Amino acid sequence: MRKISCLFLGLFLFTTxxxxxxxxxxxxxAAYWDIGIExxxxxxxxxxxxxxxxxxxxxxxxxxxxxxxxxxxxIDRWGKDYTGTIGYNQFPEEIVDEGYSYLTGSLLLxxxxxxxxxxxxxxxxxxxxxxxxxxxxxxxxxxDGKYYSEFSxxxxxxxxxxxxxxxxxxxxxxxxxxxxxxxxxxxxxxxSVGLAFx
Numbered sequence: 181m182r183k184i185s186c187l188f189l190g191l192f193l194f195t196t197x198x199x200x201x202x203x204x205x206x207x208x209x210a211a212y213w214d215i216g217i218e219x220x221x222x223x224x225x226x227x228x229x230x231x232x233x234x235x236x237x238x239x240x241x242x243x244x245x246x247x248x249x250x251x252x253x254x255i256d257r258w259g260k261d262y263t264g265t266i267g268y269n270q271f272p273e274e275i276v277d278e279g280y281s282y283l284t285g286s287l288l289l290x291x292x293x294x295x296x297x298x299x300x301x302x303x304x305x306x307x308x309x310x311x312x313x314x315x316x317x318x319x320x321x322x323x324d325g326k327y328y329s330e331f332s333x334x335x336x337x338x339x340x341x342x343x344x345x346x347x348x349x350x351x352x353x354x355x356x357x358x359x360x361x362x363x364x365x366x367x368x369x370x371x372s373v374g375l376a377f378x
Contacts, residue, residue, distance in 0.1 A: 197294070214358055216243060216374025223250025223284055223367035230288065232376065242298045243290025243346060249367055253279030255311045260327025266314070266321075267330045270272055277313040284366050290346055300344035306366045308336035340365035352378055 214232045219225055221311040230245020255277050286304030292297050310331040319325045342364025359372035 184259050184322060187237070210378060211364045212356075212378040214243070214376040216251060216358060216360070216372045218247060218370055218371035218372035220249050220251070220284075220367040222251075223249045223282065223370060226250055226284070228288070228372060228374065232290070241290065242292035242348075243288060243300060245288045246304075247284075247286040247288060247304075247372075249284040249286075250282070251284075251360075252281040253311075255279035255281075257311065257328050257330075258313060259328060260322040261329075262314075262321065262327050263330045266284060266327070268310075268312070268329075268331055269315075271314070274314045274316050275312050276315050279311055279313075280333070281309045281311060282336075283309075286364070286366065288344065296348045298346040298348060300346055300360070300362065302342045302344055302362055302364050302366075303339070304364070304366050305339050306343075308333045316356075333364050340367075343367065348376070 202308040212232050213230070215229045216227065217225075218228055224251035226247060228245050228247035230243065232243045232245065282302060283308045288300050288302050288303050290298040290300045310333045312329045312331075314327050314329065316322065316325045316327065320328050342362060344360055344364075346358055346361035349359070351357060354377060356376040358372065358376050360372045362370045362372075364370075
């Protein structure tokens with residue numbers, strides 16, 4: 181499914197870029213803001229925002245932004261929070277479910293290799309949190325028996341890097357569509373659709 185989605189996106193972007201009418205977009209030569217929604221197949225949903233067209237005097241550095249993605253295994257943080265009070269190995273009979281949540285933050289810097297194609301360098305950090313969803317039948321720990329604990333998992337934390345391609349598709353002199361494909365060690369493959377404006 182992932183390969184098919186990327187293939188269709190690539191074909192769409194290639195066709196759109198090749199067939200796009202020439203628009204003398206002021207955004208390509210001036211500073212602009214770029215915001216977007218990002219989806220990582222392995223990393224979840226998030227967004228990105230940035231001030232772009234860095235180094236306006238040369239026009240080569242075209243993109244600078246930050247991106248955040250969040251993924252949760254679907255483990256509810258239900259009831260009362262006993263993080264820091266109930267340890268990982270305490271009361272194992274009360275564990276209902278376990279899973280992870282991840283927060284990934286990335287910095288992106290782009291280089292304009294063609295008028296409508298920008299190569300991105302990506303570097304960032306991923307933070308993992310282990311969650312134990314628990315239930316205490318005696319309701320001593322909470323009125324309804326529901327509680328949870330969170331634990332940091334440094335083995336799954338870490339820095340990473342990768343590459344991406346941003347397509348700059350002008351819609352007018354002041355607005356452009358900016359679909360992006362990234363492949364990183366932090367997020368795997370992710371796709372985003374953004375809008376640039378000034």
